[in-house]
Amino acid sequence: MAANLHYLHFPDQILQTKFQSKQFKPVIRSKTNGHCVVSCLSSSNGRGPGGLDDGVKSVEKLLEEKRRVDLSAGIASGKFTVKKLSFPLQLRNNLLKLGIPKVVVESLLKWTGSLEDYPRIPEAKGSISALQNEAFFLALYELYLTYGGIFRLTFGPKSFLIVSDPSIAKHILKDNPKAFSKGILAEILDFVMGKGLIPADGEIWRRRRRAVVPALHQKFVSAMISLFGESTDRLCKKLDDAASDGEDVEMESLFSRLTLDIIGKAVFNYDFDSLKVDTGIVEAVYTVLREAEDRSVAPIPFWEIPIWKDISPKLKKVNAALKLINDTLDDLIAICKRMVDEEELNFHEEYMNEQDPSILHFLLASGDDVSSKQLRDDLMTMLIAGHETSAAVLTWTFYLLVKEPSVMSKLQNEVDSVLGDRFPTIEDMKKLKYTTRVINESLRLYPQPPVLIRRSMEDDLLGDYPIKRGEDIFISVWNLHRSPNHWEDPDKFNPERWPLDGPNPNETNQNFSYLPFGGGPRKCIGDMFATFETVGAVAMLVRRFDFQMALGAPPVEMTTGATIHTTKGLNMTVTRRRRPPIIPTLEPTVQVGSLLNIPEVKTVLGQNDEVSSASPS
């Protein structure tokens, strides 16, 4: 186990030996316009031809280490990432400040050939196999420490820009979001989400965001709190049985089932009841989810190969699963439509049907087209977006908690005094401050997803570097959240880093060094829903049980899908807590909007008239 803790806690050390010094060998290659250009030579072992004697090898090793130290020093001093503005760049900026349109300025500079003088983005070259044996975001972290806040990662003819600089992330997500699409992500997810809210771009996205965001209003989120309690209670019963039988439990799959049950009810009022039964529909949802994850890490789009796509048993299974889900969705939409037709509709901003408070009910009542593929795409998108992410947050939160008993005991004290032995209420959310900080900190260490994907739709400037249209970009949230430049003791699980009386940390008050729910107009629409869901679940579970890693459990390592998974599950021993919970006194009801300093859930027009779920606090 100890070895794994190192693996998870000190990815930099692991990668220095395992990844960086072997597959990617940095050298300072040339100077362009006074600026060093960094590249990486790929070699089988990074140490040159075989047959050299040990002495030569160790000299080479020393030289390589020195090169690396020099490089890191150069990066730390801003040599590669913070460039002095060249004359054309200064001219460009000044012309823009004078109000001359960007396209005119850029054409002028292109015409005079001045753009050639721009600094070039540091480049790491390597073989894709270097990234395949481990969670790829770990490799990106090590490369970030060497190449800085923006670099190009090149595999043969294909290249990606890796962004780990908060101001560049802010530029892409918030300041100039219209210049970036979802790119590869939209291509990968097309089979399951179509033009749903996550992959959609342009006018379709704008229209759907305006339609869907209002459904997650304050009253809806408040109504969901009791759903969170009921569903988590089912999980508690399961854990209770395991505790009685002395059986270990695999928490990752249980969390996945818990959040599937919750999101099914919240999005379309369907009880998967997956904690109890394994129906065909639950299996179908998992088949589709795994396929989406496989596609997101596949080196080639095998699902597009003409004959393969017709004969592959795996793809046939995926198609059958999709059909079952779509048929079920059609039935649910029809049932819901009948309910809407039968009710005396008084649709308003905070409309909610008490029997069926689901997002689907809101959308149909608001006049959404029942027969549209768009409605199905959005429902599927929310099912997936709200399921895997929350499950991963719970998984890694418990992993972190069992390793930090002092945090666990502080957390249990808070929960005992706030909740006692009852379901959380909306009022409790304001009081569960430390629990919320635990989730904030877990989301910092294990952001879900660990990278955000974009593609440039026009030429642009990232920092001082010009980029062309069509660049695939990975914003590494993992790197931002663990950067030694922005965080003290970045790998430490330390909920205390967020003061209890301070604001709820978000991308705005942390200047894009922390973006657990993204930022700008495409920020997550379920941020408050997910925060309450995970805070409520953690509170109920730690109030009733003590958790430990199971004896002989496989090492907890990470693997990448859409979110961060464990490689072999999170096996724990669960025991009932002996300490009787304290029953607290309830205080008067408070408004959702004032809770946790989280912004009110209301429909606001964000910048550029985009609808965002919440205005920044």
Ligand code: HEM
């Ligand atoms: C802890 C749980 C969650 C986390 C960590 C999370 C994280 C994120 C992030 C980082 C984004 C931005 C993606 C990007 O910019 O490329 C996002 C977008 C989104 N999330 Fe969440 N999410 C969570 C829960 C939910 C829930 C519960 C729902 C649905 C009720 C949801 C629905 C969405 C949707 C629809 C988008 C796309 C918004 C758009 O592009 O306009 N998420 N989420």
